[in-house]
Amino acid sequence: MEVSDIFRGLELAKKSFKRDHVYLLNHLVNNIGSIVFGYINVRIWLAVLGDSKEGIEAVTYLMVNQAGLWLVLFIPYGCYLPQKVYDGTIAYEMLRPYGLLYNSFFELAGHILYNFLFRSIPIFLFSVLVMGVSLPKLAQILPYLITLTNGIVIAFFINYFIGLWSLKFISINGVQMLYYFTGTLFSGAWIHLKYYPQFFQDIIMLLPFAYTTYVPTAVYQGQFSLARALISQWLWIIVLFTIAYSLTIRLTKNMAIQGG
Amino acid sequence: MELFFTLFKASFKREAQYKFDFFVNILGNFLGLFADFLIIALILIRFQNIAGWQLHQVALMYAIIEFGFGVYRLIGEGFNRFEELILSGKFDTLLLRPVPVLVQVMLHKIDLKRLGMVVQAMVVGLWGIQRSTFPNSSFYCYLPLLLLASVIINLEVSIILAAMAFWTGKNKDIIILGHYSTRTAATYPATIYHKLFSHILTLVIPFFTVSYYPLLYYTGKSDNPFYLLTPLFGIITMTLLSSLIWRSGIKRYSSTGT
Amino acid sequence: MEYINVRGLKKEYTIYQKKSLWRRNKIKIKALQGIDFTVKQGEFLGYIGPNGAGKSTTIKILTGIMTPSEGMVNVGKYIPYQERKRYVQNIGVVFGQKTQMWWDLPVIDTYQLLRGIYRVAPIDYQRQLEYLVEKLSLADILKQPVRQLSLGQRMRAELGACLIHNPAILFLDEPTIGLDLISKHRVIAFLQEINKQGKTIFLTTHDLKDIEILCNQMLVINHGKIVYKGTVEKLKTITALPIRVLAQLAHQPGVHLINQILAQYAGIYYPEKKRLILDSKNKKETSEIAKTLFNNFGIEDFKIEEPSIEEIIKMIYSKN
Structure with missing residues (x-):
């Protein structure tokens, strides 16, 4: 990949950022909804934990997750690919002078940046100012942002696989709810993993989902060592990238043979 | 009524065309929401109760609300996606037919994959009933009415929020705020929230009138049978409000167009 | 009704x-x-x-x-x-x-x-x-x-x-x-x-x-x-758009005669193609032109084109 390729990718990202920006007002309404969901969770946990140290930690854990939800879990289902299959615009994607993986990544990147600025930051600020979420120690900020970015990349690959799957089998929203099921249960977005039974925790740490949500937030709270987080996240990224890359090549080759 | 079945049949046929997606989706809708309940179950297995409510009691609240929500998503998906009808201009063609628009919008799409949601709610509810002891057996007569009330309130909230699209064009995000989040909130005891918030869920978007209050009586937390009438108040106000808002929405649409 | x-x-x-x-x-x-x-x-x-x-x-x-x-x-x-x-x-x-x-x-x-x-x-x-x-x-x-x-x-x-x-x-x-x-x-x-x-x-x-x-x-x-x-x-x-008369002449006509006709009716003559195009204001004038042409020239091809409805509409639009 050359430098000019990256610039072209950034153009793609800019376009999807702008497309989102048109609906800013709608997204602000959505943020309030998101805060209400966060509030419900917080009240549940406070009701069982009380105003203890554990309770306050839970509030921070939940709301930091809630702010990050739009970066690692509620991202465009299947990286826009199922939608493109449905309305037929996937045909244009195939004509582009760059690969599907490349296009999907940068299109999502613009969307993520937008969500970070206009969803995550407002929700986070609200949580800090109104709901008593504690700020991270200064030394944890950079580690958090790095592990969060890794988490986003992992989440991208998970959705990219769903996209490829829908391309292959022409299935539009087939596994959407299954994706949310696994995300809800395995990412730790609504429950700190320490409240799961031990064997379940062990299984979850062998799946990629926890590395998108639980791990970055645990780093934020200083409960997870940065080195361990980085090594495991990068391992996941390498594995997922290798699979995604070879699957993309196989799939696009097949499509070319069929004559598009 | 005959029309209802014709529309229902058409929607069913459409859905059944994508067989694989259809069955995976039913399963997904079952599991997707069940995950929410699993998490609350895990919490309550560890902490015994939330604001004095035990897991099987929370399960009842959860089941009543989610049953209504599931049935609404099953037969009222047209309201949920109302902005698509408005933005595509397809709403015009509905106005050209001699049948109430509300019925046409409601049955515009029967979303059979939501059966998964309904079944999920029933499974959780049956489990809750099995574990519970009620002050008297009138519960079994009352329950069907309560479920019906939950369906009606869910539909009416969705009509109000759908009608917002007459003014705003898009309303998906308003629905998430006004319906999805409030219905989730109403599956937990009112006392865990700030007073203002539980008042909103009682008086403005009155989901508590079909979940929390009637169950106060049947879980033995209160012996005031007045609580059994709350669903009626919820429905009456919402019926008035939703028909008023829907009508003025239609009026506005016909004076401005798209 | x-x-x-x-x-x-x-x-x-x-x-x-x-x-x-x-x-x-x-x-x-x-x-x-x-x-x-x-x-x-x-x-x-x-x-x-x-x-x-x-x-x-x-x-x-x-x-x-x-x-x-x-x-x-x-x-x-x-x-x-x-x-x-x-x-x-x-x-x-x-x-x-x-x-x-x-x-x-x-x-x-x-x-x-x-x-x-x-x-x-x-x-x-x-x-x-x-x-x-x-x-x-x-x-x-x-x-x-x-x-x-x-x-x-x-x-x-x-x-x-x-x-x-x-x-x-x-x-x-x-x-x-x-x-x-x-x-x-x-x-x-x-x-x-x-x-x-x-x-x-x-x-x-x-x-x-x-x-x-x-x-x-x-x-x-x-x-x-x-x-x-x-x-x-x-x-x-209702519009004043002209009716167009097109004539393909068999032989090169005399310059004097052509000039006389062009002086009487609005139009144009292409000598190299031997083609004459005249604009007529109404039906009466059209038949007059036809008579003149057939009397004076050998005609290979003759066409009358009424203004197209597109042209009329375009004109109505541009008027207001």
Whole structure:
């Protein structure tokens, strides 16, 4: 990949950022909804934990997750690919002078940046100012942002696989709810993993989902060592990238043979 | 009524065309929401109760609300996606037919994959009933009415929020705020929230009138049978409000167009 | 007998132009500025105008979807926007750009659905369906899902759909848009036939040829005002556009004679092609020119071109 390729990718990202920006007002309404969901969770946990140290930690854990939800879990289902299959615009994607993986990544990147600025930051600020979420120690900020970015990349690959799957089998929203099921249960977005039974925790740490949500937030709270987080996240990224890359090549080759 | 079945049949046929997606989706809708309940179950297995409510009691609240929500998503998906009808201009063609628009919008799409949601709610509810002891057996007569009330309130909230699209064009995000989040909130005891918030869920978007209050009586937390009438108040106000808002929405649409 | 009666119809609305997230500009649009017209029972009316002239607004009001700001509309015994549900039982509507069919379902399913919606008796439905299948050649496409139909097939199916309940009046908004010649011809032939059977048809289109073939009356709207109403024939005479006479001469004519003719009539002569083109102001002058030419020259080819309806309409638009 050359430098000019990256610039072209950034153009793609800019376009999807702008497309989102048109609906800013709608997204602000959505943020309030998101805060209400966060509030419900917080009240549940406070009701069982009380105003203890554990309770306050839970509030921070939940709301930091809630702010990050739009970066690692509620991202465009299947990286826009199922939608493109449905309305037929996937045909244009195939004509582009760059690969599907490349296009999907940068299109999502613009969307993520937008969500970070206009969803995550407002929700986070609200949580800090109104709901008593504690700020991270200064030394944890950079580690958090790095592990969060890794988490986003992992989440991208998970959705990219769903996209490829829908391309292959022409299935539009087939596994959407299954994706949310696994995300809800395995990412730790609504429950700190320490409240799961031990064997379940062990299984979850062998799946990629926890590395998108639980791990970055645990780093934020200083409960997870940065080195361990980085090594495991990068391992996941390498594995997922290798699979995604070879699957993309196989799939696009097949499509070319069929004559598009 | 005959029309209802014709529309229902058409929607069913459409859905059944994508067989694989259809069955995976039913399963997904079952599991997707069940995950929410699993998490609350895990919490309550560890902490015994939330604001004095035990897991099987929370399960009842959860089941009543989610049953209504599931049935609404099953037969009222047209309201949920109302902005698509408005933005595509397809709403015009509905106005050209001699049948109430509300019925046409409601049955515009029967979303059979939501059966998964309904079944999920029933499974959780049956489990809750099995574990519970009620002050008297009138519960079994009352329950069907309560479920019906939950369906009606869910539909009416969705009509109000759908009608917002007459003014705003898009309303998906308003629905998430006004319906999805409030219905989730109403599956937990009112006392865990700030007073203002539980008042909103009682008086403005009155989901508590079909979940929390009637169950106060049947879980033995209160012996005031007045609580059994709350669903009626919820429905009456919402019926008035939703028909008023829907009508003025239609009026506005016909004076401005798209 | 007047069937559609429109008097002093006005429609204004405000749209908002977004300037930034919070601020917006209010713009008042006068879509219709007081229009009057009538349509008789059994008439085939063509309604034309450039984009944004007020065509869609008119049709939305006439079909009961929109209420006017001022003025009166009667269709039969109904006021469309006041008695919408009873009124729409009597009309059939096709919006060329939107489908009223169920996208994923076979055509026949939509028809059955519409039968239920309009409460058509089974016998009537059967009879009407057979008629439509025959006239619109629907037999092959009846069992196909709408999304698989070609544009021409879809439009025929769409016409069938709006006639299931056998309405007395049809509103067709661009029913031939995007169709190839053969599909278009079929649609036109069908419309001609049902008009002969007594259906009143209100047609908007951009294609003036359709109007020339189909309509006995036409309305031209521009900037929210009716700028012409009357027959298609009369339209051709109201503008001062010239009739063009083209003559291909057999031999090179004398320069003197040509100059004399060019002095008398406006025109031009191309010596290298031996072609003479003259503009005539009216029919009398045309026959005069013809006589002169045939008397003086050997003529290889002779053509009279009346101004095309496109040119006339273009001229009407540019006038206001």
